[in-house]
Amino acid sequence: DTGVSQDPRHKITKRGQNVTFRCDPISEHNRLYWYRQTLGQGPEFLTYFQNEAQLEKSRLLSDRFSAERPKGSFSTLEIQRTEQGDSAMYLCASSLDSTGSSYGYTFGSGTRLTVV
C-alpha cells in the first residue's frame, strides 16, 4: 500500500489552457474525494465518488471543472480554460466505506497548480 498518489506534483500553465490531474487512491478504497486548498485557507470540498459514481458536487465545481472515475479506480480532474483564480493546491483523498464514515480519509500530497 503506497498511499494516495497524485500526479503531477506541480503544474504551471498559461491562462486559457486545459489541465488534467490524476489521483490513484489506496487500492481497496471505494470512496474518492477532491478538495482545493488556496494559500492560508483550509481545504474546500469539490466532489466525491463512491466507486465510479459521482455522488456529490460542490457549487465550487463550475462548468469548467469535470471529474471522472472510470471503473472505480483512479480519478482525473480536468479544468478547462484555466483562470488565474484556479491557482491552488488540488488534494485527493480516499476512504473505505465500511462504516459509512469519514474516519478513514487518507490524503495525497496534492497537485499545485499555478496559472500564469
Add this chain to the structure above:
Amino acid sequence: GDSVTQMEGPVTLSEEACLTINCTYTATGYPSLFWYVQYPGEGLQLLLKATKADDKGSNKGFEATYRKETTSFHLEKGSVQVSDSAVYFCALSDEEAGSYQLTFGKGTKLSVIP
C-alpha cells in the same frame, strides 16, 4: 451550512510550553469532529477524532474533547516539541445530514522554537 472557526495564527511557542488551539463549529446534524495536521511539504494527516458528545480524541500527546453544549473541539498539548511545528486544521463531517464531505477551518500555523 456547516462551518468551522479556529483561532487565527500563527502561534509561536517555546519548546515544552502548553498549547491550546480553539475550534468551534456549526452544523445542521450531529457531526463527527477531527483535527488534521499538515507538516511542511507533506499531505494532510488525521491527528485525532471524536464522534459523539464528551468523547475525547487523543494521539501523540494531543487531546481534544467534543463539547456539544459549547459546540467546541479545542486542541491541547501539555508540552510541545519542535517536531510539532505544522499547520493544524479543525474539521467536521456531517454524515447524519447526508454529506460525506469534510468541512475545514482555515488552519492554525504552529511554530515551536528550541
